[in-house]
Amino acid sequence: MRAVFVVPSASGGDNTMEYVTVASTGNSINFGDLATGRDSVAGTSDGTTGEFSGGNDGSTTDEIDIITIASTGNGTDVGDLMESNQGSGALSGI
Numbered sequence: 001m002r003a004v005f006v007v008p009s010a011s012g013g014d015n016t017m018e019y020v021t022v023a024s025t026g027n028s029i030n031f032g033d034l035a036t037g038r039d040s041v042a043g044t045s046d047g048t049t050g051e052f053s054g055g056n057d058g059s060t061t062d063e064i065d066i067i068t069i070a071s072t073g074n075g076t077d078v079g080d081l082m083e084s085n086q087g088s089g090a091l092s093g094i
Helices: none
Strands: 002-006 016-021 029-033 042-045 049-053 061-068 076-085
Touching: 002 042
Parallel strands: none
Antiparallel strands: 002 016, 016 029, 042 049, 049 061, 061 076
16 A cells, blocks of 8 residues: 655645555655645545645645555646635545
């Protein structure tokens, strides 16, 4: 099982995702990049796919990125939230 997260950056505009394998110790590994660099994103997952939404790329954004957790790679912009937001929460059904 992997945990994927957006790496915080002091300058903002984060777009790097990293992951850890939950059952082992060790450092995080590069997973890929969000479609657009932004901070304060919300993340959720169903165990197979993960979604990162909203955030701030200089202004509040409505972008939704999707990833496939089992394979590394960049996020793909799959749509927009109904309203732009940042720092929101997300829930998972797992």
